[in-house]
Amino acid sequence: GDSVTQMEGPVTLSEEAFLTINCTYTATGYPSLFWYVQYPGEGLQLLLKATKADDKGSNKGFEATYRKETTSFHLEKGSVQVSDSAVYFCALSWNTGNQFYFGTGTSLTVIP
Amino acid sequence: SAVISQKPSRDICQRGTSLTIQCQVDSQVTMMFWYRQQPGQSLTLIATANQGSEATYESGFVIDKFPISRPNLTFSTLTVSNMSPEDSSIYLCSVDRQGRGEAFFGQGTRLTVV
Numbered sequence: 001g002d003s004v005t006q007m008e009g010p011v012t013l014s015e016e017a018f019l020t021i022n023c024t025y026t027a028t029g030y031p032s033l034f035w036y037v038q039y040p041g042e043g044l045q046l047l048l049k050a051t052k053a054d055d056k057g058s059n060k061g062f063e064a065t066y067r068k069e070t071t072s073f074h075l076e077k078g079s080v081q082v083s084d085s086a087v088y089f090c091a092l093s094w095n096t097g098n099q100f101y102f103g104t105g106t107s108l109t110v111i112p
Numbered sequence: 113s114a115v116i117s118q119k120p121s122r123d124i125c126q127r128g129t130s131l132t133i134q135c136q137v138d139s140q141v142t143m144m145f146w147y148r149q150q151p152g153q154s155l156t157l158i159a160t161a162n163q164g165s166e167a168t169y170e171s172g173f174v175i176d177k178f179p180i181s182r183p184n185l186t187f188s189t190l191t192v193s194n195m196s197p198e199d200s201s202i203y204l205c206s207v208d209r210q211g212r213g214e215a216f217f218g219q220g221t222r223l224t225v226v
Contacts (some may be wrong), residue, residue: 032213043204044204051213100155100206100215105153
């Protein structure tokens with residue numbers, strides 16, 4: 001069945017460090033791929049998405065490229081800030097209104 | 113983005129009791145989704161609720177334990193019945209409000225069963 005595997009956490013980085021959180025998926029075909037972020041005490045928010053192969057999603061300095069060859073959608077940011085401290089979830093979905101499959105989440109803490 | 117209001121935001125309940133969680137969306141949506149997020153874990157879909165029909169439950173979840181109502185296109189409730197400490201989780205409702213394949217989530221209900 002469909003599934004998402006993402007990098008184990010927690011991850012601790014110093015401010016301005018480079019961030020990579022790995023995400024790979026298993027699915028038959030080419031689903032849409034997402035990164036969601038959950039800040040402390042808040043609900044999940046969409047961070048970025050890509051709907052087809054080679055698409056790059058970007059938002060707030062974060063980027064992820066849909067790689068069908070490696071079935072991956074790794075999240076990257078060139079320079080993290082303390083305010084980026086949150087839990088990040090990789091997810092896939094097939095079409096409008098359909099259910100989402102989430103990875104286990106990666107907790108990121110950025111220290112000054 | 114969608115505005116999804118979920119109530120209560122948190123509760124502490126005695127084992128054996130039931131809690132009903134409400135989810136109100138600011139626009140009409142076809143499907144509403146209920147997820148559970150157990151401590152330190154990812155989100156697991158409980159069921160999909162369509163207006164005017166029975167909810168569709170995922171493997172491992174049953175209607176007797178998690179009855180769902182969907183009386184109209186902007187509202188749904190999830191009841192956690194006969195609670196035990198293992199039901200302590202965050203429960204979230206989700207919709208694809210704008211039909212763009214993007215899930216919008218409520219703030220969640222943090223449930224603790226003692």
